[in-house]
Amino acid sequence: DTEVTQTPKHLVMGMTNKKSLKCEQHMGHRAMYWYKQKAKKPPELMFVYSYEKLSINESVPSRFSPECPNSSLLNLHLHALQPEDSALYLCASSSGQVLNQPQHFGDGTRLSIL
């Protein structure tokens, strides 16, 4: 079991749907991340939140909208996705300002776009 919990584990949605992915950690970490991972590829960074503020957006399309309601929670709101957005979406967390500390990953949400 990981200390970063992601829900749901699987999600199938149509291109016109709106859905949200959720991530929760209780390690007291103040940096949280969203990654996208395609099959047989490494994770690709999408967003970084530091102390509940968005610090990095890796030029992600606006159909992905992140939100950090508090230091333990991270959401990714999805709207009007494309088939190429089907992937494993991973959340990670790490200690806040100590930047060279390891990131701890959840087991991801497997997203399929019909």
Add this chain to the structure above:
Amino acid sequence: EDQVTQSPEALRLQEGESSSLNCSYTVSGLRGLFWYRQDPGKGPEFLFTLYSAGEEKEKERLKATLTKKESFLHITAPKPEDSATYLCAVQAGSGNTGKLIFGQGTTLQVKP
């Protein structure tokens, strides 16, 4: 441009046959090098952090080492349960980002 390259892409070993995975990097100002293990359908599991050349870390059958240009993950007497994809990632530069640069991974299969 910061770059991380892992080799080999895939590795098949017999149980008990020791080997090493390589992670070479070209970055400006290494802040940390991280090894992860990823099982199919799961998220990456943190294994080791290395910060400076000459540093070594061990955990069970795994040992990670670091030089100024590369890191090795040595696997001693592997077991089938060591089969997984091993990812190397670096954090570099002076920016306040925490961004990881990943290699493409090495997929290890250990046969009984």
